[in-house]
Amino acid sequence: MSLFNVFNISGSAMSAQSQRLNTVASNLANADSATSANGKPYKAKQVVFSAIPTQSPTAQGVKVQEVIEDNSPGKVIYDPKHPLADDKGYVTMPNVNVTEEMVNMISASRAYQNNVETMNAAKSMLLKTLTIGQG
């Protein structure tokens, strides 16, 4: 029954979008983490979405194919008092672009809402279908 598959499709999109929201949260939280477990500044992470086949040959779901690290250079600030400052007094901070992350967050949240609505619509359609012939 194709309407049930809508739950799978929207569900896959919801979990993918929430994973995206998760990386946004991680990036924002670590926007000022000048060091990490490997001793280097935190690197911004991005998810890569990919379409996956479902039971239906015509409709595809979504999954997070991989989480990539942004390799652009971090921003360098001058702060000689910082314990991680180099001999010239510069500290390399994470390459997180806070504005970009906020936009990403809103986009992920809207996409999530869209899928919730899709799922609700499919649910009410199914429930109405169940009442066929009940007067």
Add this chain to the structure above:
Amino acid sequence: MILNKLDSALGFHQDALRIRAQRQEVIAANIANADTPHYKARDFDFKATMQQATKQASGGGLSTIKTSDNHLDGVATNNASSAGPGEPLFRPVIQGNLDGNTVDMDVERNAFTDNAIRYEASLLMINGQIKKMLTAIQGQ
């Protein structure tokens, strides 16, 4: 056969519901993949699919060879018409995305709501027909 008649009375809307549900699924997949790079939005032509389904259901798509006048005409069963809706088409691109994605959320939301309402319209009509038949059967 009264059962055949009942079946064919509801058959049209049964096909309509099935195709609407399949279209709903395709549109849901478009909405789900709104952020997937290189995903192309798809949809199928409801009218063409419906015409194909009714043609099959009315026996037009199934002809049998008769070697005797006593042989009956072949009638397509509902199984024949419950095959897939055919290959879905790709939606025309209005404003392409840089990542190759062609999902336009406004178009998809529009199509989704439209399709849902038409699905419920078909449900209402089936309910109406069932009521009519009950009235006829009970004769009151």
